[in-house]
Amino acid sequence: KAGVTQTPRYLIKxxxxxxxxxxxxxxxxxxxxWYQQTPGQGLQFLxxxxxxxxxxxGNFPGRFSGRQFSNSRSEMNVSTLELGDxxxxxxxxxxxxxxxxxxxxxxxxLTVL
Amino acid sequence: xxxxxQNSPSLSVQEGRISILNCDYTNSMFDYFLWYKKYPAEGPxxxxxxxxxxxxxxxxxxxxxxxxxxxxxxLHIVPSQPGDSAVYFCAARAxxxxxxxxxxxxTSLTVxx
Numbered sequence: 001k002a003g004v005t006q007t008p009r010y011l012i013k014x015x016x017x018x019x020x021x022x023x024x025x026x027x028x029x030x031x032x033x034w035y036q037q038t039p040g041q042g043l044q045f046l047x048x049x050x051x052x053x054x055x056x057x058g059n060f061p062g063r064f065s066g067r068q069f070s071n072s073r074s075e076m077n078v079s080t081l082e083l084g085d086x087x088x089x090x091x092x093x094x095x096x097x098x099x100x101x102x103x104x105x106x107x108x109x110l111t112v113l
Numbered sequence: 114x115x116x117x118x119q120n121s122p123s124l125s126v127q128e129g130r131i132s133i134l135n136c137d138y139t140n141s142m143f144d145y146f147l148w149y150k151k152y153p154a155e156g157p158x159x160x161x162x163x164x165x166x167x168x169x170x171x172x173x174x175x176x177x178x179x180x181x182x183x184x185x186x187x188l189h190i191v192p193s194q195p196g197d198s199a200v201y202f203c204a205a206r207a208x209x210x211x212x213x214x215x216x217x218x219x220t221s222l223t224v225x226x
Contacts, residue, residue, distance in 0.1 A: 004156070033212040042117075042202065043157070043216035055211045090156055097211040100145065104156030 002027065004093050004105035012111045018079040021108045025072050025093030031055075032074040033102060034066060037088040046089075049074050050097040078110075086112045116140045117205050119217035127225050132190040134220050136203035139184065143205040147214070148177060148188045151200045160201070161188070193224045 005024040013019050025032050034046040045058035049068035066076040072093075078085055088109050092102035118137045126132045134148075144165040149157035163170040163177045163186075170177050176189045186203055200221045204214040 031212055035216070040218060042115075042119075042218035043204075043214075045213045045215070048212045050211070056213045058213065092156075092212070094212060098209060099212060100162060101147070101159045102212060102214070104149075104158070106154065106156045 004091055004103055006089075006091050006105035006108050008108060009106065010109045010111075012113060013081050014113050015081055015083060017081050018077060019081060019110060020075055020077045021089055021091075021110075023074045023076075023091030023093075023105060025074070025091075026103055029093035029095050029103075030072050031094045031097045031099065032068055032072065033092045033094075034074070034076050035090045035092065035104075036060075037090055037107070038086075043090065046076065048097065055097050081112045083112050086110060115218070116143075117203060117215045117217040119201075119203060119220050121220050122218070123221040123223070125223045125225060126193045128195055129192045132188075132193045132197065132222055132224070134188040134190075134201050134203075134222065136186040136188075136217050137184060138186065138205050138215075140205070140207060140215070141184070142207035143215075144208050145206045146177070146179060146186050147204045148175075149202045149204060149216075150197075151202065151219070157202060190222075193222075195224045195226050198222055198224050 031050040033048040035043040048055045068074045088107040147162040148160040151157040200219045
């Protein structure tokens with residue numbers, strides 16, 4: 001059974017640009033959550049999508065957005081990139097929302113110069 | 114506002130000895146707690162969990178203890194093995210918040226052969 005797949009694994013952008021990250025959940029999983037990991041801050045919840053609807057959103061500015069497609073694949077977008085957006089972005093999937101365990105992908109490492 | 118705290122950024126333990134990783138939380142609404150392990154360049158992987166109705170949960174070499182009155186969680190690894198060297202994150206959730214987990218900042222465990 002394939003795990004959670006995130007693309008791209010690494011990318012470099014400059015301030016002001018925008019970026020789109022992709023996540024393919026485990027087959028059959030309908031919930032996809034996104035987390036940002038930065039040194040000293042741990043993992044911080046960005047948002048969760050379930051059945052193409054945003055279920056929850058963390059405390060991040062509106063520059064961070066996401067969506068989910070009918071096949072449960074999800075994308076997140078960050079517009080007008082800032083230096084502080086440099087982080088590891090982790091996607092996690094679960095069969096349902098409110099699951100007891102999230103399965104994480106390896107992450108997309110974003111560097112903003 | 115960090116609702117889940119791991120105050121020890123790092124811990125070194127001799128192989129065969131016990132590793133104790135600690136986690137404190139502030140939100141009394143948290144009712145479910147997990148530990149994740151993360152190796153470099155990989156996503157976090159689920160290790161063990163505990164519900165707030167229990168005070169202990171064991172899985173092989175791993176035991177999680179929950180002290181609700183102290184709002185304290187600990188993970189015991191006995192005996193520690195070099196392969197346990199990784200970053201450990203504790204996480205908590207308040208129902209019903211879907212897949213919004215609050216993570217600590219992580220403790221880097223090094224098991225010395």
